Amino acid sequence: MPAYESAHEGEPNEGEPYEGAWAQRAEAELPGFRHQQETERCLEHGLRGAPTITDRTIPTFSRGELPHFAGERGTFLKCPFVEDVREVGDAEVAVFGVPLDAGATYRPGTRFGPQGIRRSTNLFGTYCYELGVDLREQLNMVDIGDVFTIPGNLEKSFDQISQAMAHVVSNGVTPVVIGGDHSIGYPTIRGMAPHVDGNIGIIHFDRHVDTQESDLDERMHTCPWFHANNISNAPATNLVQIGIGGWQAPRAGVRVSRERGTTIITVSDVERVGVEKVAEIALETAWKDAKAVYLSFDIDVVDAGFVPGTGWPEPGGLLPREALKLVRKVAEAGLAGVEIVECSPPYDWAEQTALLSSRVILDSLATLVRTGRLGRKAARRSGAAWGPEAA
Numbered sequence: 515m516p517a518y519e520s521a522h523e524g525e526p527n528e529g530e531p532y533e534g535a536w537a538q539r540a541e542a543e544l545p546g547f548r549h550q551q552e553t554e555r556c557l558e559h560g561l562r563g564a565p566t567i568t569d570r571t572i573p574t575f576s577r578g579e580l581p582h583f584a585g586e587r588g589t590f591l592k593c594p595f596v597e598d599v600r601e602v603g604d605a606e607v608a609v610f611g612v613p614l615d616a617g618a619t620y621r622p623g624t625r626f627g628p629q630g631i632r633r634s635t636n637l638f639g640t641y642c643y644e645l646g647v648d649l650r651e652q653l654n655m656v657d658i659g660d661v662f663t664i665p666g667n668l669e670k671s672f673d674q675i676s677q678a679m680a681h682v683v684s685n686g687v688t689p690v691v692i693g694g695d696h697s698i699g700y701p702t703i704r705g706m707a708p709h710v711d712g713n714i715g716i717i718h719f720d721r722h723v724d725t726q727e728s729d730l731d732e733r734m735h736t737c738p739w740f741h742a743n744n745i746s747n748a749p750a751t752n753l754v755q756i757g758i759g760g761w762q763a764p765r766a767g768v769r770v771s772r773e774r775g776t777t778i779i780t781v782s783d784v785e786r787v788g789v790e791k792v793a794e795i796a797l798e799t800a801w802k803d804a805k806a807v808y809l810s811f812d813i814d815v816v817d818a819g820f821v822p823g824t825g826w827p828e829p830g831g832l833l834p835r836e837a838l839k840l841v842r843k844v845a846e847a848g849l850a851g852v853e854i855v856e857c858s859p860p861y862d863w864a865e866q867t868a869l870l871s872s873r874v875i876l877d878s879l880a881t882l883v884r885t886g887r888l889g890r891k892a893a894r895r896s897g898a899a900w901g902p903e904a905a
């Protein structure tokens with residue numbers, strides 16, 4: 515695929531004046547094998563369409579991507595589902611849900627986050643125009659379902675989450691975690707840390723500082739980094755926190771972040787120095803003497819007007835396009851995993867919070883593919899896999 519040469523994504527440069535023109539050409543270079551394969555499988559499993567249907571790729575029963583409103587398979591982006599998680603190692607990326615809201619201190623509902631976010635992806639195709647990436651063709655991604663969380667018991671749920679994370683990571687697979695409230699940031703890091711040969715940096719998007727030791731006498735969603743940063747190879751000095759501010763950053767957490775030396779960037783900082791510079795600072799901090807960087811994205815970092823369906827909405831956050839551009843910039847350097855948290859579908863009256871949550875995952879993955887950090891591992895076992903063909 516032709517490389518888009520611009521130093522700054524989306525900005526004109528010499529020889530290739532517009533991203534729009536580049537993307538229009540780049541599409542021609544993308545493979546279409548997996549789409550072809552899916553069409554054939556759909557016709558076989560879903561029977562050929564009625565004689566009056568002119569398009570002979572349409573089956574009687576919906577079995578694939580189309581139509582987007584039907585044939586809901588319940589997986590993220592309708593990617594392949596893996597029933598036997600012992601076989602997760604055949605994939606390059608594994609998506610799993612963590613339906614948990616026991617850590618919410620105000621609005622509940624994030625236990626429905628995985629369900630809502632997966633459903634919102636029915637709307638999307640597998641191809642992104644301006645990134646020039648088609649995930650179905652280029653990424654061996656699977657959905658392995660949800661962690662069995664224990665409603666009402668945070669600590670048992672944490673143990674389940676850490677065990678799930680460790681299983682995926684120890685199989686050499688990149689995890690994508692769909693929360694759940696932000697308390698899961700601690701058990702996800704705890705599950706990953708023993709499998710990283712060095713320090714883990716965390717890029718944390720949020721309106722809230724999330725660094726206090728306990729809240730309401732438990733390790734709630736205000737507390738993940740206090741405990742994650744106690745893990746020896748996940749130090750606070752590699753924690754960069756973007757978008758913090760407003761009237762819901764408890765002083766107990768601010769004190770901890772100050773004492774431990776986390777790096778905090780406010781929404782005004784983003785406005786003042788710009789997305790490019792903020793991404794640069796974030797990468798420098800997270801990657802300093804680190805072996806891996808993890809993205810923990812709380813959807814409430816985006817202005818409450820765009821994301822009503824969240825546990826603790828705080829007006830004045832990032833604009834969606836700022837947030838997505840920041841995600842793409844930090845993903846360029848590589849990510850060992852991604853989690854998206856705090857999407858609460860019961861409060862999400864037009865699915866916009868779930869849609870934006872899905873975009874954070876999709877844009878991260880597409881950037882990792884575009885920069886060549888993902889997209890090389892072919893499935894060997896599954897005939898219905900996505901991504902590159904086995905040699």
Ligand SMILES: [Mn+2]
Pocket residue numbers: 696720721722812814815826856
């Ligand atoms: Mn938050």
